[in-house]
Amino acid sequence: MTERFETVVLDSQGLSAWIAQDRRLLVRLQVFVAMGAEFAACANTIVEVAHARVNVARLNWALSRIRVEAVTESSAKAAAELLKHAGLHGHKCAIDATVAEMALRQPGPVAMLTSDVDDMARLCGTRVRLIPI
Numbered sequence: 001m002t003e004r005f006e007t008v009v010l011d012s013q014g015l016s017a018w019i020a021q022d023r024r025l026l027v028r029l030q031v032f033v034a035m036g037a038e039f040a041a042c043a044n045t046i047v048e049v050a051h052a053r054v055n056v057a058r059l060n061w062a063l064s065r066i067r068v069e070a071v072t073e074s075s076a077k078a079a080a081e082l083l084k085h086a087g088l089h090g091h092k093c094a095i096d097a098t099v100a101e102m103a104l105r106q107p108g109p110v111a112m113l114t115s116d117v118d119d120m121a122r123l124c125g126t127r128v129r130l131i132p133i
Contacts, residue, residue, distance in 0.1 A: 003109070003111070003129065004035050004037075004109070005032065005035065005037045005108075005109050005110060005111040005129070006037060006038065006106070006107045006108055006109055006110065007037060007038050007039075007040055007103075007106040007107050007108065007109075007110045007111070008029075008032045008037045008038070008039050008040070008110075008111045008112070008113065009039075009040050009041065009042075009099065009102065009103040009106065009110060009111070009112040009113070009128070010039060010040070010041045010045065010066065010112075010113050011041075011045060011096075011099050011112060011113065011114040011115065011116065011120070012045050012048035012049050012095070012115075013113075013114065013115035013116075013133055014041075014112075014113035014114065014115075014133055015041055015045055015046075015049050015059075015062060016049045017113075017133060018062050019049065019054065019055060019058045019059050019062055021058075024133075025113070025133060028113070028131070028133075032111075037111075038066075038067060038107075039065065039066035039067065040066055040067045040068075040069055040102070040103075040106055041063075041066050041067075041068055041069070041099075042068075042069055042071065042095075042098050042099045042102040043068055043069060043070050043071050044071055044095045044098045044099065045095070045099060046059075046063070046068070047095070048095055069102045071098050071102075075098065075101050075102065075105075076098065078101045079094070079097035079098045079100070079101040080097070082097050082100055082101055082104075082123045083097045083123070086119075086122040086123050087122070088119065088122060088123070093119055093123075096116060096119050096120060096123060097123055099112075099120075100120055100123035100124045100128070101123075103124060103128045104124060104127055104128065108127075109129065110127070110128045110129065111128070111129040111130075111131055112124070112128050112129070112130050112131065113131050113133050114130055114131070114132065114133065115132070115133055117130050117132050
């Protein structure tokens with residue numbers, strides 16, 4: 001990977017893979033660490049990855065190493081605008097929209113590790129480099 005990123009955003013699949021210690025993801029994360037990138041996640045992402053079988057200690061450890069961005073009234077309104085412009089509905093894509101909105105306001109260049117490249121591309125456009133996982 002020759003691109004350098006200031007910020008790497010983890011969506012729910014990215015954070016879940018980190019918690020599960022997915023080897024391919026861990027290698028990617030090491031590359032980003034070596035380039036000096038900071039990791040960020042939207043607070044809603046925590047809700048998406050939490051379930052009865054999640055390893056809470058690993059989740060808390062991962063969260064202690066990233067910047068978690070709150071969802072505020074202002075960011076929620078901006079996410080709603082992204083949904084509107086992308087022609088997506090909040091019922092299906094509300095959390096994706098809050099993650100995209102958060103990614104768009106991070107120091108750039110920004111990459112996002114995501115399993116939902118199609119919807120994220122509609123929400124982020126070309127301003128965030130989407131890396132499929």
